Amino acid sequence: MDILERVKKDCCGCSACMNACPRSCITMKPDSEGFLYPSVDEDKCVGCDKCAKVCPVLNSGRPDNQPKAYLVRNRDASLRKSSTSGGFFAAAAEYVLEQGGCVFGVGFDENFAVRHSFIESMDDIKKFNRSKYVQSEVGFSYRKVKEFLESGRKVLFTGTPCQVEGLLNYLGRDYDGLYTMDIICKGVPSPKFWSKYLAWQKKKSGKDIREVRFREKTYGYGSTTMRVVYSDGTEYDEPYDVDPMLQFYSKEMISRPSCYNCHVKGKHRRSSFTVGDYWYVSGAAPEMDDGIGVSQVLVNNEKAAAAFENIRKHLDTVQLDFDKDSAINGGMMVASAKPSPRRDEMFADLDKMSVGELQRKYFPSTFKLKNSIKRQIRPLMYKTGVLKMYKKRMRKKQSEQGSRQNAAPMKRVSVYTRGFTHAASYYRILQYTEKLGNVRITNRFTVTDKMFRRYSDSPTLLCKIEYHLMIFFRNLWNFSRDIIEKPDTVVISRAAVPKVCVFPIDLMYEHILKNSKVVWDFDDDIFGINEITRAESLLLRRYSDKVIVTSDYLKNMLGKRCRKKVSLLPTTDGDFRIADKTSLNVKRQSTFAEQINVLWVGSSSGLKHIRNVVSALDNAAKEVREKTGKKLTLTVICNLPLEAETKYLEIKNILWARDIVLDEMLKAHIGIMPLLNIKRSMGKGGFKLVQYMAVGLPSVASDVGINNTVVADGETGVIVDDKENTDGWVDAVLKLSLDYNEWEAYSRASLKKWEEDFSFDRNLDFWQKTLSE
Known part of the structure; x- marks a missing residue:
């Protein structure tokens, strides 16, 4: 099968098909424009279709990241x-090389052809530094990457998206x-x-070439x-508006045909990192704009995020808003270039004319007197600092214009909560406050x-009176502000008004x-615990x-008409996002x-549930000790201690604090959530179970x-039918206590389910989406 017939002009020349072919019947050969395309030896081809299965044109996907x-x-x-740009x-290369890995990148060979190769030492990093504005020849690099990975070595592979x-x-x-x-x-x-350009350089100078540097920062970033x-x-040192290689490239006259209909560009990518220039630094982070260069880096997945935390020790970093950043600086990230209408004409001339002659035909303004004068005064402007000031001012102006043109209108949202300490207020909505783009939340x-x-701790009569009076006067102030300011959206977390809603x-x-x-x-179930008045509920x-x-049970407590407005959303914990999951279970x-x-x-208020199973946990501690010789401990994190007598089970009480919870979860082997079979439990x-899963517990x-x-019973944990008695808790705890490999399988499944169904x-x-509409 001829893979080229399947992709035709959309072929990106990545060489995946050549690397995947088990019969080595595919070679990459240049066309009339010099771009490599697969050529199939039909006599050797067995029609296995492996070439088509690896082709990014035929198999392009977008991760939901x-x-x-x-x-x-x-x-x-x-x-x-x-x-x-920013180095x-x-x-990233140093991070991988320090661990005995290898780095694949693009460099020049002895004839300045652009090829992929690999290095194993930072001493060779200069080989890959700087962009090379030429399509590289990948060769059999993919096979070499796989060979290194199979031997247990880390690999960083860099290249174009395709x-x-x-x-x-x-x-x-x-x-x-793999990164x-x-x-x-x-x-x-x-x-x-590129080959014609090199020949032009040699002929023009009468000398051989020792070194080539694209994007030299002669006059700064x-x-x-x-x-x-x-x-x-x-x-030879000329800017983009003088040098023919940079001119023809910037004017879209020499890029590969597939680049004008790229299948793999986008904001959401499968790579670990996406890297590029950021021209709006003066507006986003002026303290980073020193004229030497910055990089825009997208960290695309959790494995990359863990590596980034180690890499950033060598870096100055400023976090950007992803959606806003993509709008302002993301043109090349998502949009394909548009070819020059004279592109085909230029390639028709390429075999007949030198690069110098092509430049005079297609860019005659290069040789005008005013441009010659501009080139002469540029070094003086740079030495006096005028050029640096001008460029910095222009970058700031571009940043401001980009922000005005692309920023979505700001949505003003008032959220009525019980404060940051109240779990429902914080975990349901307030933890997202700083991450919401184009949404300004007022708590x-x-x-x-x-x-x-x-x-919560000691609701005496006086405390209750003070509590409800505070709600009354706070709401008097809050409602007055919102009547004046008229927010776009009002979010009510559980309930807003006191038990008695009086005038005004x-x-x-x-x-x-x-x-x-x-x-x-x-x-x-805010209705069953009388947290909301009937009047407010009706409103x-x-x-x-x-x-x-959070559940269909709560949804069904509402009227038929109201149920049509309902969306289900689980409660999760953003504080428990674990960056380095490889070392999660070390302790x-x-x-x-x-x-x-x-x-x-x-x-x-939940201690009654744990008291109901303490006896069963004590029996489980006995079973675990007799069968494995291990000790079973119960850690209770609460605002009040659990008081219970046990013979085999060791109980450890810790006063609740958010940072302590995470630390203790990383030490624990089993998280439990007993519930009495009462109406109050149904809502x-x-x-707690979501928190446990977030840390692979x-x-x-x-x-x-x-x-x-x-x-997921039998996958992420064990569900116990304890409506009649609590004996099932003994077997459940024992099941997760015997074999570490079996326990680790539960841990991995828990983490996976959290990522799929409950992630921050x-x-x-x-x-x-809800607040931006």
């Missing part, structure tokens, strides 16, 4: 000066040791034109030149955190609900545009052979309420 965007500047200024590639896609398709799976880096690519110029160093040490908290803690609060509240888009969010059912709950494995740590996290949202939970939909980024996308 949420990249993190950064401005990056290498702290080694001398290294940055020899890089195209991120060198830092080359990275070709590699990933060829490998067929994500190796733990890929693609570029924000304009297009790949013709190797044939943003005023780069093409530098050619000749054999006698003399130099209209109804009580202070200090008052809420007093009310009732009228002000209804006025706001009538005149705003209203989102009502709750994650518990919210009537005026809410969207109702967000747990080190203690698994000696003791099993069971963890319960909750408030004092629970399974938040297998769980044991009662078969009550939402638990059996959060936990998934919920963030939901809120972004």
Whole structure:
């Protein structure tokens, strides 16, 4: 089968088909424009179709990821000066090489042909520094990458987006040791034109070429030149509006045909990192604009994020808003270039004319007197600092214009909560505040955190009176502000008004609900525990545009008309996003052979549930000790201690604090969520179970309420039917305590389920869409 017939002009020349062919019947041969295309020896071909299966044109996909965007500047200024932009590639290469890995990149061979190769030492990094505006010859690099990965070595592969896609398709799976880096690519110029350019340079100078540097920072970042160093040490140094190679490239006359309809560009990519220039640095982070260069880096997945945390020790970084950044600086990231209408004419002339002659025909203005004068005064402007000031001012102006043209209108949102301490307020909405683009959230908290803690820990009569008075006066102020400011959206977290809604609060509240888009969010049976008055409930059912709950049970508590507005959204924990998942179970494995740590996290109102299973856990501790010799401990993190007598089970009480919870979860082996089979339990949202999964912690939970939909029984944990008795808890705990490999399989499955169904980024996308509409 001729793979070229399948892709025709869309072929990107990545060479994945040649690398994948088991019969070596595909070779890459240049066409009349100098670009490589697959050529198939039909006599050898067996029709296995492997070439088609790895082709990025025929098999292009988009991951459902949420990249993190950064401005990056290498702290080694001398290294940055020899890089195209901010020196991120060198830092990433060093990270891999320090671990005994190897780095694939693009360099020149002895004849200045552009080829992929690899290095194993930082001493050779200069070989890959700087862009090469020519399509590289990949050769059999993909096979070599696989060979290194199979031997257990780490690999960093850099290339254009289509080359990275070709590699990933060829490998067929994500190796733990593989990191890929693609570029924000304009297009790949013709190797044939490059060869003609080199010949023109030699003939014009009468000398051999010793070195070539694309994007030399002769006049600083943003005023780069093409530098050619000749054999006698003399130099050619001309900017993009004078040098013919840069001229023809910038005017879209020499790029590959497939670059004008690129199949792999986009904001969401399969590579580990996406790297490019960032021309709006003066507006986004003026402290980073020193005229030497910065890189825009997109960290595209969690494995890359873990590596980035290690790489950034060599870098100055500023995080950007991904969506806003993509809009302002993302033209080349997502859009294919448009070919010059004279492109075909130029290639027809290429065999008949020298590069100098082509330049005079297609860019005659290069030789006008005013341009010659401009070239003469540019060095003087650079030496006096005038050029640097001018370029910096222009970058700032571009940044401001880009922001004005592309920034979405800001949405003003008022969120009525019980403050940051209240779990439902924080985990349902407030934790997303700083991550929401084009949304400005005002937290209209109804009580202070200090008052809420007093009310939760010791609700005396006086405390209750103070609590409700504070809600009344806070709402009087909050409602007044919103009547004046008229927010686009009002979010009500559970309930906003006190138990008794009196004049003028009732009228002000209804006025706001009538005149705003209203989102009502709750994650518990607020009706059964009398957290909301009937009057407020009726108002919210009537005026809410969207109702967000955690389960079908809560959805069914609403009227038929209101149920049509309902969206289901689980509660998750952004603080528990674990960057380095490879070392997640290190502490747990080190203690698994000696003791099993069971963890319960909750408030004092939930202690009744844990008391119900303490006896069963004590029996489980006995069984674990007799069968494995291990000790079983129960850690309770709560605002009040669990008081219970046990014979074999060791109980450890810890006062709740958010940072302590994460630390203890990383030490635990089993997370538990017992629930009494009562109506109050049916509205629970399974938040503790979601937290456990976020850190790869297998769980044991009662078969009550939402638990059996959060936990995949036998995969991420064990569901116990304890409605009649709690004996099942003994077998469940024992099952997760015997064999570490079996326990680790539960741990991996838990983490995977969290990423697929309960991730922070998934919920963030939901809120972004809801509040931006």
